[in-house]
Amino acid sequence: MTATKTLSWRERNVWVPDLLQRRTGASVEEWNRRIRELGFTDERSLRGWLSEQGVAGYPQMMLVMDRFGYPEFLVASADELIDRQYADRQALRTILDAVLARVVAFADVTIQTRKTYVSLVTPKRTFATVEPTTRSRVDVGLRIPAAEARGRAEPTRSMGQSAMTARIGLTSVDEVDDEVESWLLRAYEENS
Numbered sequence: 684m685t686a687t688k689t690l691s692w693r694e695r696n697v698w699v700p701d702l703l704q705r706r707t708g709a710s711v712e713e714w715n716r717r718i719r720e721l722g723f724t725d726e727r728s729l730r731g732w733l734s735e736q737g738v739a740g741y742p743q744m745m746l747v748m749d750r751f752g753y754p755e756f757l758v759a760s761a762d763e764l765i766d767r768q769y770a771d772r773q774a775l776r777t778i779l780d781a782v783l784a785r786v787v788a789f790a791d792v793t794i795q796t797r798k799t800y801v802s803l804v805t806p807k808r809t810f811a812t813v814e815p816t817t818r819s820r821v822d823v824g825l826r827i828p829a830a831e832a833r834g835r836a837e838p839t840r841s842m843g844q845s846a847m848t849a850r851i852g853l854t855s856v857d858e859v860d861d862e863v864e865s866w867l868l869r870a871y872e873e874n875s
Contacts, residue, residue, distance in 0.1 A: 703742035711749070714738070718750055726751055764796040768815055778821040781859035782813050782867070789871050800824075803867075810874035811867055812847055823863065825849040825870040836866050 700711045707714070723729040726747055733743045748757070759767070769776040779801065786792050786803055795802040800814035812824040822839075824847030829838040832849035839850040851863055 699741045699745050703738070703745070706742065707736070707738060711745070714746055715749055718746065723750060761794070761796040764798065765801065768799060768801075772815055772818050775815050775819075775821050777856040778853050778859060779813050779815075781856045782821075782823060782853075782863070785859065785864045786811075786867055786871070789868065790875075792871070803871075805871060805875040808874050809846060810870040816852075819854055821853045823851045823853060823867070825851070825866055826874050827866070827870050835862060 703714065704710055718729065721732070723732070729747055729750060730743060733739070733746060738746065748754075765776075765779070769779070783794065783801075791806050793804040795804055795809075800812050802809045803811040803813070808826075810826050812822075814822050814824065816822045824839065825832075825836060826846050827836070827849050829848040832838050835851050836849045837851075839847065849866075851866060853859060853863070
């Protein structure tokens with residue numbers, strides 16, 4: 684069975700309010716009420732107060748953005764983020780589309796759009812990223828043992844996110860072939 688979903692930032696973070704509720708016993712609405720009543724006028728003081736209350740990580744980030752506004756890229760749709768990534772390199776968009784067409788055959792893949800790259804996620808974790816690295820190249824990052832990267836897959840240190848340990852550079856849609864798919868499938872299976 685194939686299940687592919689494309690999620691925006693808000694869609695992939697629907698669990699944050701539940702995490703806040705479990706950690707603190709209070710809902711987002713309750714926290715936002717408290718924050719309004721205390722009248723915070725700057726992010727630094729709000730973050731300090733939330734830390735004192737034991738609110739950290741994603742829940743803190745959400746509450747701060749609820750108060751002071753969300754960055755534009757976080758409220759953009761998945762399509763808008765991808766369009767922006769390829770705005771000045773339209774010819775490379777077909778490479779992303781070809782990679783995505785290959786991974787939809789995998790059992791359960793979630794496509795998560797970020798500001799500068801696209802993450803491909805198993806139910807367990809990210810297994811690959813697709814990033815327009817230059818005006819003439821798209822890199823596919825793979826979460827595989829770096830020592831096992833060979834051929835077109837080469838070890839890397841920084842791609843999309845630090846968990847990617849190998850990359851394949853692609854300059855045309857014709858390069859998205861069976862070898863690329865086999866590396867993607869291997870990364871998918873190793874991270875499922």
